[in-house]
Amino acid sequence: MSDKNPKRRDFLFTATYAIGVVGIGAVAWPLIDQMNPDASVKALASTEVDVSSVEPGNTITVLWRGKPVFIRRRTQDEITEAKKVKMEELKHPEKDEDRAKDPEWLVMLGICTHLGCVPLNDKGDYNGWFCPCHGSHYDTSGRIRKGPAPTNMEVPKYEFVNANTIKIG
Amino acid sequence: MKKIISITYLIFLLLIGSYQVNAAEKTDLIKIDWSFNGLFGKFDRGSLQRGYQVYSEVCAACHSMKYLSYRNLSEKGGPEFSIEQAKAIAASFEITDGPNADGEMFTRPGKLSDKFYMPYENDKAAQAANGGAYPPDMSVLAKARGGGANYIYSLLLGYEDPPSGITLDDGVYYNKYMYGNQIKMSAPLSEGLIEYGDGTEASVEQMSKDVTTFLMWAAEPHLETRHRMGFKAIVYLIILTVLVYYSMKKIWSRIETEV
């Protein structure tokens, strides 16, 4: 062990280690990132849906980004019911107006916010949706009213391209 | 150290040699100094955009490019059309989609996420329409031919009258770079065949060069990223190698043996 200049030795080894670690990190990233959504998946951003044939009181389910989207044409009763709910009764307070741009049309991701099951239509204690997995009840605005789900069903970004077509995404 | 360099050199020679063996192939191709070759090689955007024009106005009538999507046209490292331009290009094609709620297929204008429009329904239709010769898909063509870009470029410029003594069947053309010299595609390009949007003169050489560049990009869309990343990676490796070399010297200096 004849080291004349221990300081330089230490610096040399530290620099070597440090730069080596940076390299390992740089190699790890591509191997991790390859599991992220790829370019072709990201490109499938939006879907257009023709809703001209949906009658009031009916729901259609379409697939968007691999997930079901509920599009419900609500009846006047359902709209009234959704609007009269008081905010303090809600676990996740959201006004119906904020959820449905056009009150007649409710567009939301048909996924229970508890653990990701698809709730059943026209079921449950609040005339909306009911999740069979763990018993979450949603109202006619898709808001959580009872059960383990923490939040309302999510409303995706959507717009009316024309009177008959909704573009989701 | 010298020893190592000479070993590395030897390895290189061996590998390159084995490659030469693999690639020992036919006629000398016309060689161009492509902008995408070399350590920092990049595509010439203008050439890529013109190349797409040649492809869409000439080649696309018969040749599919089924692994490319319209979104690729606006991606970095490619022709880099603006998103609007790429959308307009996509929308100019009628894409079959479906089935709709009634179970019917329908057509709609193309979107960025759509694959390139296919000129034929399937390979058989393509063959039937071209006298039995299947026009190859062009997505990876530039990598699927020995000689790569130079081969495609040479082929496009290689049409000539057959030498005396060779008779050709109907629908077969003479090309000095084609394997066997007989090709079922007639010379696809002629002077001024298309009018370039950017005013470049559409000579056969120019069009060949542009469309070859475009095909090279289509086959290797990440080429620019690859070159950039490669340079960084190799510089990094060299720095680390030098550091490790001195660390090694230091460590081995504790004992009286040469590394």
Place this chain on the structure above:
Amino acid sequence: MSDHDYQPSSKLGKWFNDRLPLLTLSNHLAEYPTPKNLNYWWTFGGILTFCLITQIVTGLTLAMHYIADSDLAFASVEHIMRDVNYGWLIRYVHANGASMFFLAVYIHIFRSLYYGSYKSPREVIWIIGMIIYFLMMATAFMGYVLPWGQMSFWGATVITNLFSAIPLIGEGIVAWLWGGFAVDNPTLTRFYALHYLLPFLILGLVVLHIWALHVPGNNNPIGIDIKKPSKDTVPFHPYIVIKDGFALLMFMIVFAFFVFYSPNILGHADNYIEANPMVTPAHIVPEWYLLPFYAILRSIPDKLLGVIAMFAAIFVLVILPWLDTSKIRSAVFRPLYRQFYWILIIDVLILGYVGAMPAEGIYLLVARVATAYYFIHFLIVLPILGYKEKTIPVPLSITEPVLGGSPNLGIIKNKKSLN
């Protein structure tokens, strides 16, 4: 410094080590006495470990995107190359990694041939190594089929057809390998399953290979038995670790050059054409690392004998420890063997060259001569050489020179005077 004396310093370490002696193992690996005169040809063991791990890791990630279906395989590879984040990088590392792996394994094997590392008491290390090499070829071949290009398809057809040479049951075996009447979807899916499995078998064999190595310890350039630990050895860590690391980095620079600047140079253009059972490419050429065997196969005019010769070419390597009768390990002290060694290398390179050429005319003749010499070297030259050769006196230890000056210098001088 015997392994059994090792005691972890911490209480927890001791508690754990008493139950699973992992710390004893890692201490053994770190302290492992290594001859201090190992040259850079000895760094390829570490490089090969790196290659295997690289192939497994990149292969695992590729498997997350690849689809083993004859209709979708080619497209899924294009998907990886175009859309998957860094997919092009991972695939190019994997594809070129195979070539780098073989490059390293050939250097490793020829190092062993030069310094007689296969001789007693290291025969088992050598045989395990040969099994690894054989499995590597099988793995590489099946991996090459997966992109389902023209070379994949026709390579698979040609290689599986080798088995049809077996009398009586050959056709049955080939149909069994294919799962059909030709190479098709069932062939692809089983090759995929096996291509995924074999690397882990190789990994297990590598552990055995290293285990078997640690019993007698490393051979060394002068090929003598050394006392360990002694003045002739250094602990594996840090001396050999840093040296292997340095060599590995040099290797990685070459590797990176291929991946980033000529990723397709070692492949064949035809494999970018999707498999077509109706059209065979003009030249069918295996990957470069299989060319010498391919040349041996084609040099024999009889189908069955050709196949036998090809497998025999690997088998003579397996029994090499008993073919070489010389008691001296290192070629440094075997002037005649050294000449034959280089002739063998040239012979194998020639076989590789003619393997890539069409099997006709002068190439076929050269292939036949080279094949004959290959077997002559192992079956005739080596056994006789052991008895006839006049060897140079071997030093007693690495540090105690018998040839004057420092031992390494002595060897170098000695070499020069002989060449």
